[in-house]
Amino acid sequence: MTSAYRYHRQTILKGFGEEGQQKLTAAKVLVIGAGGLGIPVLTYLNAMGVGTLGIVDKDHIALSNLHRQVLYTENMVGQSKAEFAKKQLESQNSNTQIVAYKTFLDTSNALEIISNYDVVVDATDNFPTRYLINDACILLKKPFVYGALHGFEGQVSVFNYENGPTYRCLFPTMPKADEVPNCNEHGVLGILPGIVGNLQALETIKVITGIGAVLSGSLLLYDGLKQHFQKMKFELNPKNLTITDLMHSYAFDCEVQGKTMAAANITDLLKDNTISFLDVRTTAEYAENHLKNSTNIPLDELAVKAQDLNLSQVTYLICQSGIRSQKAAIVLQELFPEKDFIQVEGGMNKIDTYANTH
Known part of the structure; x- marks a missing residue:
């Protein structure tokens, strides 16, 4: 044809x-x-x-x-x-x-x-x-x-x-x-x-x-x-x-003085069973695929349930694309200004660690 x-x-x-x-x-x-x-x-x-x-x-x-x-x-x-x-x-x-x-x-x-x-x-x-x-x-x-x-x-x-x-x-x-x-x-x-x-x-x-x-x-x-x-x-x-070059970063301008971590850099953390991640996606998203060492509290429930978190160590925040984890950081930093929260940039979308998920 x-x-x-x-x-x-x-x-x-x-x-x-x-x-x-x-x-x-x-x-x-x-x-x-x-x-x-x-x-x-x-x-x-x-x-x-x-x-x-x-x-x-x-x-x-x-x-x-x-x-x-x-x-x-x-x-x-x-x-x-x-x-x-x-x-x-x-x-x-x-x-x-x-x-x-x-x-x-x-x-x-x-x-x-x-x-x-x-x-x-x-x-x-x-x-x-x-x-x-x-x-x-x-x-x-x-x-x-x-x-x-x-x-x-x-x-x-x-x-x-x-x-x-x-x-x-x-x-x-x-x-x-x-x-x-x-x-x-x-x-x-x-x-x-x-x-x-x-x-x-x-x-x-x-x-x-x-x-x-x-x-x-x-x-x-x-x-x-x-x-x-x-x-x-x-x-x-x-x-x-009139721009002459790309910006150094196109990440959201987050008002929290929190830290971020590239998804590619968490491989070693995933091997340490003492480190946990706070996953702020919905329960349905979490059930479909999540990191083994993670706890799930959906973002819209975080303000109410935050007091139940174990914040004795640095808390790593993760969502699907990195947007909700930044919102979560804002909520948590206001509640616990003395604690450290690290957002995983790009979230689950940028994590190629399917062996570490279920």
């Missing part, structure tokens, strides 16, 4: 045609995150004939992902998202070059990875990575397509498109850890990432092919319960285009 026949239904579209298809074939798109937003983006860009797709994700498939991350199946639980997504996408369209990066995007690899692509799609779920993506794209002069979820609502925009407004023009400063909602705590309706992710895929197609009006300088707001769309305009602040 020829490629011409495969894409016939879109190449006969007036205003798109063979020229649009050729632009897709030549395009290289990097999708950062292979979760709820990334799956629809990857699936449709792959089906429509984008020539090269990069996938950045170090996470592993969990049973709790399946209600919204519809590319994955039950027998794939525990496997690498990037690897399995690559395999599924290659079976969907063998003409696409799929590149899997089994890593999280950080300051050490962002510029190197992003430099190989024409368009970046932000399919992440945290503010630090979004600010990192923004700054790297400005330095490399790459547009990036943004999507975000909150409750039953979603947001979509395109930043740094033809020197247009940036993410920092809309959100000048990163919120503090205790101001940030988290889908692990507040949930997400399974279908909503599909809707928002498809809108991101559409904006990506528009950026590549030049059809339609790109959402540059406009934030599209979607209310799923009311099926209501609205747009909010925002302007370019020229100073946001």
Whole structure:
């Protein structure tokens, strides 16, 4: 079956045609995150004939992902998202070059990875990575397509498109850890990432092919319960285009004078059975996967149950991505100002110690 026949239904579209298809074939798109937003983006860009797709994700498939991350199946639980997504996408369209990066995007690899692509799609779920993506794209002069979820609502925009407004023009400063909602705590309706992710895929197609009006300088707001769309305009602040390098760190600005520890540095601690971790995720998350030497008190119960903790030693705080552990540090530092609390950066997402979990 020829490629011409495969894409016939879109190449006969007036205003798109063979020229649009050729632009897709030549395009290289990097999708950062292979979760709820990334799956629809990857699936449709792959089906429509984008020539090269990069996938950045170090996470592993969990049973709790399946209600919204519809590319994955039950027998794939525990496997690498990037690897399995690559395999599924290659079976969907063998003409696409799929590149899997089994890593999280950080300051050490962002510029190197992003430099190989024409368009970046932000399919992440945290503010630090979004600010990192923004700054790297400005330095490399790459547009990036943004999507975000909150409750039953979603947001979509395109930043740094033809020197247009940036993410920092809309959100000048990163919120503090205790101001940030988290889908692990507040949930997400399974279908909503599909809707928002498809809108991101559409904006990506528009950026590549030049059809339609790109959402540059406009934030599209979607209310799923009311099926209501609205747009909010925002302007370019020229100073946001003048950065010359990435920041040293994109971690949350936490007001607690507590310490942090990189997830990669806890291997030795895991061998010491006298050291325990306080896991502040929900009981369901904890039951699915946790460190052996850990105690679980969900964040929303911490203030009430904190008096039951054994604080004779340094307390190591852990959650899924590092957001709730920072909130926990704020709560505990206020209750026990003389004690030391160490937050594990990146949480369970960045711990590759499956032999030490159950």
